[in-house]
Amino acid sequence: MSMNLEKMELLHRPELFDFHGVSMIHYFTDNWDNYQNFQARPDDILIATYPKAGTTWVSYILDLLYFRESQEDRLTTIPIYERVPFLEISVPGLFSGKDLVDNLTTSPRLIKTHLPVQFVPKSFWEQNCRIVYVARNAKDNMVSFYHFDRMNKVEPEPGEWSSFFQRFLDGKMVFGSWYDHVNGWWKKKETYSKLHYMFFEDLAENTGQEIDKLCNFLGLSPSAKEVETLSSSVQFDNMKKDKMANYSTTPVMDFKISPFMRKGKVGDWKNHFTVAQNEVFDEDYKKKMTDPTLQFRTEI
Template sequence: MCLSPVSALENMEELKVHSDMTRTELGEVEGIPLTTMTCDTWDKIWAFQAKPDDLLIASYAKSGLDKAEEMPSPRTLKTHLSVQLVPPSFWEQNCKIIYVARNAKDCLVSYYHFHRMNLLMPEPGTWDDFFEKYVAGKVLWGSWYDHVKGWWEAKDKHRILYLFYEDIKENPRREILKVLQFLEKDLEKKVLDKIIHCTQFEVMKDNPMANYTSFPTEIMDHSISPFMRKGAVGDWKNHFTVAQNEKFDSDYKQKMAGTSLTFRMEL
């Protein structure tokens, strides 16, 4: 999905369409790996007409176009697109955008397990194979580095609230209050408390509306890995070898040079 309503993937009719599919192949748009389905409909995606009161939630992965167009306003949409691939109407309409970034190492681990259990995703290969592809930016949605840095730079020119997964884990109330301020909304304390409770990882992990357990096993096989696996900060330590960590750190230092963007790899 490139632009979708936040609840679009819960639509069972859509699942019936996808249930006969095999693992997707990748194409490219402006050098960024995307699914062939996305590439085939790119003209329509690029021409998507945003509305001034649209809210776009963006993230790198493991972070329904027609359905999005049919939604009544105000619409909440989500995307994994790099900033340069966002349809221009979002900028023209000065839409508010919330971007959520996660540290590169944990993102890699989570993305690998998501590829394993989501049988529509490209075949991940072994952990070692996927590690190399991720570092090289040869995975679906492209380079993590380009993605997070591109959105970071864009926040100075557009109405973008840039949040960090690690901050949300550390202090969800503080980060939710940032969102409310950004959206210019006020909530009663009991409503805020309920949001904080319902968005805790362990609560969401048991919620069929969030954990994707309602999906057919032909699409998401939770016996391989649950969709909501750990949600931890620092789980990369259980996967990276010493050699991989050294290689990653060297590559990370080079690719993140010159940016003020910083991440915490553990809490």
């Protein structure tokens, strides 16, 4: 992947537009036909999330689970966004996620997406691929998305926090409404058995236990010692320092504004929401989150 800084400087912040009922930007729709026709393989593993819900964290865990022993040099020489490519991204002259996936030599291939469930290329379902979905509570997800949009040049300008807050509630975000996203994928579990639905908060609270559940789903059986070692190496502070995991090697992000991996905490929303915003949010949440089986924690 040639990362050309001059080209990056020429990029204009994209505008949101409605795409089949979901707010999107052209970097994720320009390559639409190409990735919709993507040919999944039965052993592919798709990591699906709403943006800023723990995607890199779970990608890193899966990559270590499968390739730590056999391909240790990957960890020190290949950035995570090439080890686990982002299927739908297409930034001319910089990268095409689909091309990166096509060039993967690993088996299984680990593939990342932020697509809402109805946009997922149909071959993933046809091939009965395993899918890991990670969801994060909306308050922390919103805060993380805000800081991400401030520093990521391929995202729309976030504007002030108060207007961003409203935009999040209105679902005018890249990849659409958080509510539609988490609920759509939750519902899919009823009809698709190879979907493992995880929560960011559970992973933060008990990493080892969540890795055990993940291994169970994937049919892997690492020893307790291996799980313990893995749990400590994927703690946020370790990943934040790892140049191959923290996205510091991509020119689309301005680390002077904010790091890609900022805090990784549960409950940071309390440092951003005003009392009034919290009341507005809770009222709105009650209306939109009508499925009693899907429960989130905003603190642990």
